[in-house]
Amino acid sequence: MRISEIFYSIQGEGRLCGIPSVFIRTSGCNLRCVWCDTPYTSWRPEGKSWSISKIVSEVKKYPSRYIVITGGEPLLAPEIGALTGELKRDGAHITIETAATIFKPLVCDLISLSPKLANSTPWKRENGKFAQLHEKQRLNFTVIQKYLDSYDYQIKFVVERKADFDEIHHVLDKLENVDPARVLVMAQGTKKKQLSEKAKWIVELCKENGYGFTPRLQIELFGNRRGT
């Protein structure tokens, strides 16, 4: 499968925030978020093809059993089911981070769903050539519901402005049996200052709605750098 990078850091977002984890970042994405913080996996995908055995032996070099498979969109990789099966045989705790537009059976301890809101659509970037496709694909309620019903989950929303909360309510209204405590809201931004300014009003809206707030600890600690 096409891998952009494998590295050891701490999980900076969500329910496992702070846990030392090995990150396997696949390359390639079916979406084109205008603010994508890993453009080297989406707008200009890079990376080499790795076999499953090579990935598994790379991961074993690090002293944590917590593995995060992220992207890009990891569900695009045909080998994703086989990789998760191999990692589980070795006793890994597996988180998969996905935009939840594609469903495949997986072995997974936590599915981290990140459905994309309207603030992600690239209406102007590259003359808007990906906008229609992105708009068509970014929310797939059937796929999201299937993950909710099948795995331990969290749903992360990236917000840019207060009005984005209206779209979060709309998305959640279309889904069944969502635990509000597993709904996590985080600020869009790749700079500490941006994040801390937005955090103030996001936290207040989370309190009003009973949603969780998640920081982006990796940016606070290391800045927007690869391998962190």
Ligand code: SF4
């Ligand atoms: S889904 Fe993720 S990897 Fe794909 S374009 Fe959006 S932010 Fe980037």
